[in-house]
Amino acid sequence: MEGKGGGEKYKIGDVAKMLGITPEAIRFYENHGIIKPQKDDNTGYRYYDVWDIHMLIRARSYRQFGYSLSDTVKMLNDYGTDEFIGHLEEKEQQIQQEIIWNINLLKRLRQTQEIVSETQKSFGTYSIRTRPAIYRLETQQAYSIHANADIRRKLQEWISKVPFVYPCALFSQQEVLLGGTEGTFTFGLGVDAEYKEFFDLKQQDDIQFFPELTAVYTTIRTDSNEVLTTKRLIPAMEYLKSQGLTLTGDILSRVVLMRKEEDIYVSYHQLWFPFETFSK
Numbered sequence: 001m002e003g004k005g006g007g008e009k010y011k012i013g014d015v016a017k018m019l020g021i022t023p024e025a026i027r028f029y030e031n032h033g034i035i036k037p038q039k040d041d042n043t044g045y046r047y048y049d050v051w052d053i054h055m056l057i058r059a060r061s062y063r064q065f066g067y068s069l070s071d072t073v074k075m076l077n078d079y080g081t082d083e084f085i086g087h088l089e090e091k092e093q094q095i096q097q098e099i100i101w102n103i104n105l106l107k108r109l110r111q112t113q114e115i116v117s118e119t120q121k122s123f124g125t126y127s128i129r130t131r132p133a134i135y136r137l138e139t140q141q142a143y144s145i146h147a148n149a150d151i152r153r154k155l156q157e158w159i160s161k162v163p164f165v166y167p168c169a170l171f172s173q174q175e176v177l178l179g180g181t182e183g184t185f186t187f188g189l190g191v192d193a194e195y196k197e198f199f200d201l202k203q204q205d206d207i208q209f210f211p212e213l214t215a216v217y218t219t220i221r222t223d224s225n226e227v228l229t230t231k232r233l234i235p236a237m238e239y240l241k242s243q244g245l246t247l248t249g250d251i252l253s254r255v256v257l258m259r260k261e262e263d264i265y266v267s268y269h270q271l272w273f274p275f276e277t278f279s280k
Contacts, residue, residue, distance in 0.1 A: 009038065009047035019056055025069070029059055032073045065091055104195065108163055115256050119219045119268050126239045129217035131272035133193035134210045134252065135201050136168050140187040142228075151206055155189070157199075164195040167255035169228070169269065173247055176230050176237065185228060190254060210252060215272035216240055220253075224265040233271075240275055249274035 016023045029035050030046075035055050037046040055076065062072040065088075075084065139145055139155050146152070158165050168190030175184070191199060193209075201207060218236050222228050233251065240247060253269040260266070 007050050009049050010053070012037075012046060012048065015048050015053060015056065019053070019060065021056065021060060026056065028069060029056060029073070032077070034059060034073060034076050066095065067091070101198075104164070104198075108195070112163065112256075115270070119256050119270060122217070123219045123221070123268075126216055126218050126236065128214060129272070131210070131213055131215045131217075131252065131274075133212040134168065134190045134254075135193060135196060135199070136170070136188050136190045136208050136210060136252070138170070138186050138188040138206050138208070142184045142187070148206075154206065158189045158191070161191070161198050164198055165189045165191050167267075169253040169255070171230055171233060171251040171253075173250050173274075176233060176251065177247060185230075190252070210250075213249075213272075213274055215274050216243075216245065217273075218271050220269050220271060222267050222269060223261075236271065236273055240273060244277055245275040246278045247273055248276045 010018070012023050012026055016026060026035070026048075030037060035048065035052040037048045037052055039046050059072050059076060062075050063069070067075060071087075075087065079087065137151075137154055137158055139151060145155075166189065168188050170186050170188070172186075191201075193212075201209075216236065216239065218239075220232055222232070237247070251271060251273050253271045255267050255269055257268040258266065
């Protein structure tokens with residue numbers, strides 16, 4: 001039995017091995033009319049010629065572009081030239097967006113390495129640093145997530161963009177300056193302004209923008225065995241006072257590392273204390 005054009009014919013296992021695809025995929029394309037092997041009536045075996053093989057190569061090309069099996073069938077069977085080009089243009093835009101995402105993903109990975117390394121080195125010390133510009137979505141009061149349906153919807157949207165978002169606590173300037181040790185905090189998700197293109201960040205009551213500023217910087221460790229309150233900020237506030245500085249805004253934290261140590265959850269926070277100089 002000769003193939004179309006008189007060439008050699010091949011069994012499905014040979015074709016699958018040659019092209020690096022599964023026999024099931026070959027049968028899928030056959031069932032959808034992409035290829036039409038010849039059947040030996042005596043043995044029941046199907047045989048494929050070079051025309052079939054090149055159609056399968058073309059199908060695999062579209063699969064490598066990211067098209068699904070069903071989309072690949074349409075590309076080969078249904079679309080005219082103009083429609084075909086239109087779908088390629090759509091795929092081009094999709095791949096371009098994926099490249100942009102992955103470039104930023106790599107950038108974020110490198111930043112995370114630097115941040116975690118720097119956090120360990122600066123633990124328990126104080127220095128003057130620049131706090132990055134941050135957008136913050138408030139999602140919880142202390143240890144309870146807000147019940148508001150709109151906030152929970154936004155929470156879900158932001159979580160879909162990890163790792164560009166991170167847990168972000170806020171201690172209000174007013175509570176800290178009152179001098180108590182049981183002041184509470186709000187918690188939320190933060191995203192550095194350099195990644196705002198991935199988010200819908202219209203100014204809203206529950207989304208707040210904190211511009212870049214100079215602040216006293218430190219890091220602290222918290223765990224699930226201890227209730228986080230303004231008491232943890234006392235050493236930093238004493239440092240500000242010793243340096244002739246006064247707090248001028250809310251204190252933001254960025255959780256940069258979490259781990260589980262036996263039955264305890266542990267997290268490390270970067271903290272920024274906005275300040276101005278006062279006369280002693």
